[in-house]
Amino acid sequence: MKITIVVDANPIIAGLIGGTSRSIFFERRFRFCTTEHTINEVRKYFPYISEKSGIEEETIEYALSLLPLHYYPKEFYKDNLKKAEELIGSIDKKDVDILALVLRLEAPLWSEDRDFEKVEGITLLKTKDII
Numbered sequence: 001m002k003i004t005i006v007v008d009a010n011p012i013i014a015g016l017i018g019g020t021s022r023s024i025f026f027e028r029r030f031r032f033c034t035t036e037h038t039i040n041e042v043r044k045y046f047p048y049i050s051e052k053s054g055i056e057e058e059t060i061e062y063a064l065s066l067l068p069l070h071y072y073p074k075e076f077y078k079d080n081l082k083k084a085e086e087l088i089g090s091i092d093k094k095d096v097d098i099l100a101l102v103l104r105l106e107a108p109l110w111s112e113d114r115d116f117e118k119v120e121g122i123t124l125l126k127t128k129d130i131i
Contacts, residue, residue: 002031006102007069008095008111009041011127016042016049016063024130025067033070033105035077037097077104091115 012034014021025032042064046057053060074081077100084100092115099119102109108123109116116124 002029004031004033004105004107006098006105006107006109007032007034008098008109008113009038010112011110012042013045015067016060017053020131021127032068033072035097035101036071036073039071072101077101080104087119091118
């Protein structure tokens with residue numbers, strides 16, 4: 001049985017650039033999930049990724065579509081938004097959706113965002129923890 005891991009924006013961006021994160025995404029023992037909101041956040045970084053990698057934004061979009069990620073709409077985790085808001089909303093509002101999905105799936109979160117270190121009751125994984 002695969003281990004479900006919720007993925008924040010920064011490992012996805014790192015995976016698009018290449019390296020260790022990209023390799024982790026293709027580990028068969030994991031099932032990676034994220035929110036549609038997170039994917040929209042990642043898309044905001046396409047110009048940066050394009051500049052850093054020299055790859056056109058259309059190609060980056062295609063690469064994103066190849067990552068084995070299950071996207072969840074807000075409707076799926078809406079009942080957990082209030083709790084997520086209480087836990088992290090005062091620290092970073094952009095993190096509320098991904099935390100709500102973590103709470104809904106009762107799964108660990110893969111993120112390099114230090115804000116999540118302040119959240120009690122979740123399992124936070126850094127890239128080095130998954131390797």
